[in-house]
Amino acid sequence: MPLPLPASALRITRVVTWLDQQGHADRSVISVKGQVNSRTRTAALPWADLTDQPLEAELSAALGRPVIVENDANLAAWQAWHPLNLTPDDPLVFLNSEFGLGLGLMLGGQLYHCATGELSYAADPAKRRRHDLALHRLLGHLRGVDPETDIITVAALAAGGHTPVKRALRAYTTDLANHLTSAVTILNPAALVLQDLPPASERLRREVTRALTELGLPTRAVISPLGLLGGLDSAARYGVAWLERAHLSAASDFPAPR
Structure with missing residues (x-):
């Protein structure tokens, strides 16, 4: 008998499903409320029962495209x-x-x-x-x-x-x-x-x-002029900036957008 998935795994599965339903994308940027370690790129999201979770790596592997997870602030x-x-x-x-x-x-x-x-x-x-x-x-x-x-x-x-x-x-x-x-x-x-x-x-x-x-x-x-959903809008703009730099540099590894 298979064991039930923990709540954190179910949440990740829902995120993958939702992102997949949005159609093709070259890159996804996710704005989260919580800590994102810049060195390990792991996320600590207490509200989602996630601690030191390699969220970027997991989502990127599941979707087959680069995923950036960043703090909303x-x-x-x-x-x-x-x-x-x-x-x-x-x-x-x-x-x-x-x-x-x-x-x-x-x-x-x-x-x-x-x-x-x-x-x-x-x-x-x-x-x-x-x-x-x-x-x-x-x-x-x-x-x-x-x-x-x-x-x-x-x-x-x-x-x-x-x-x-x-x-x-x-x-x-x-x-x-x-x-x-x-x-x-x-x-x-x-x-x-x-x-x-x-x-x-x-x-x-x-x-x-x-x-x-x-x-x-x-x-x-x-x-701020960004309004209540500033973090969400900022995630979209950040993703666009990443893609622009990728196309300009034509490199797999390039600095984060200014």
Whole structure:
């Protein structure tokens, strides 16, 4: 009797089936919420019960074409960097905060993978535990309203005048602004781009701008024009850039797109 597949294997099978149904492609790019190790190209996706999973290799073998798996905040940072007319000397930080919290970084005009898309690594990679506690505290402000809620729902309830929810949103925004300011102090980016999550993002932008101004830091805090699904759109554009570089170089191994 065959053993049932674990949940993680079933999820991978569903991804392969869905990608195969989309028709022919020269390359696929998948935007994920979680860590992607730039050296081993393995993925750690807690929500999918995947730990150090060679997802790129498995999907590439199953589909018979190259598959790139990348953190969604990193992809959003890559796309946001271009329309701001920044130079390679201008770092950019992108905050994804719809579900959990993640930072995407552009340094030297390219994706900086060592942050692995986690807010907890950005300020000090050597002190992950302390920053994980800060992350849990941040999300605790929202989950005090509802264990299953997210920032968009909390912001909408706060806008409706619910006093306890307004307090929770204020605490979340203040703590997150402080954490972002710490990261900005170390990374010194030209721009801090916040995911567009109305009405929460404008409140956060004002709080961060105030903190940066008080510290005399030149970083611009702006709201992303990419919208809620920025990571998905960014994945498509990233894939197109990969193909363009492949055709131009006519080589099997070429650098990642700028």
